[in-house]
Amino acid sequence: MVRWLLLSLVMLSGMGAARAQDATLPNTPVPALDLQRYVGTWHEIAHLPLFFQRNCAANTTATYAVRPDGRVTVRNACETAEGKPLVSEGVARPVPGQPGALQVRFAPAWLGWLPMVWADYWVVELDPEYRWAVVGGPSRKYLWILSRTPTMPRDQFDALRERAARRGYPVERLIQAGQTVE
Template sequence: MVRSVLLSLALISGVGAAAAQEAALPNAPVPALDLHRYAGTWHEIAHLPLFFQRRCAANTTATYTPRPDGRLVVRNACDTREARRLVSEGVARPVAGQPGALQVRFAPAWLGWLPMVWADYWVVELDPDYRWAVVGGPSRQYLWILSRTPTMPRAQFDALRDRAARRGYPVERLIQAGRTVE
């Protein structure tokens, strides 16, 4: 009897440890990112609240354009509640040795030498066909779920949201961008 109870407890704790191990995902940049395939327009499906997006109400996009120096021009745009289009332009640079990691700067170019004007931009999950991406960073204070199309199927969104939670992002605070999830 004692032996069967101990065996049962061992099995239960083993299953629990395996489930806990499956639950957590590393918060790290993807191991491969083709910047030319990543280039183009992405539609925001959801994001964690950020001060600089406080006025955005709809149609939020990020457009990446390759530059000859290996960097990307970044053009973020959104519509406000007053139906005004806000646009912000910056630049992204690759991080050496981390293909899925970029650093983004929206400050003027003459301030580019200051480390504090560059923010980490990690592609933490990417569709093999570059149809959707999940972007975050080491602090987990920001998160974007992006799509090549303005909408995303509910099942796909829920799966990405779940995996972001397993990476430690506070997904209960995610703000969906209008009617982007079907």
């Protein structure tokens, strides 16, 4: 009887693990990213809390532009609760062999030779028409849900949030960035 009970528990735990595995999505960069279509302004709909965004209260945007050297200029902007603008500028470089992966640096250019000043920026999900994107990284410590417009339909946001959770991101901590989810 004890042997049967143990065997049953092992089988049930294995089935639960299989179901949990079926519910996961890979946390990898998208296999294709057209930088020419990706550049421009994106509105942040939500993000995981980050120290450098602690003072952002509204109108958070990320604007990208391809440079002649193949890198990408990054300009992050937002407004504080008092309505003051905050801007941070950096540069991103493509990761060879991974079209959906970039490395971003906000440190001064003269520190660019240090590996620790470059952070992984993975586009993990992207609308075929480039209307929205989900950006994260291998550590799952950061996540952004971006849109070309300052609003996103509630059902679209909920679907992106659910898929981010299936990739292992702690979506219960998402902060809506003062943009509208309708």
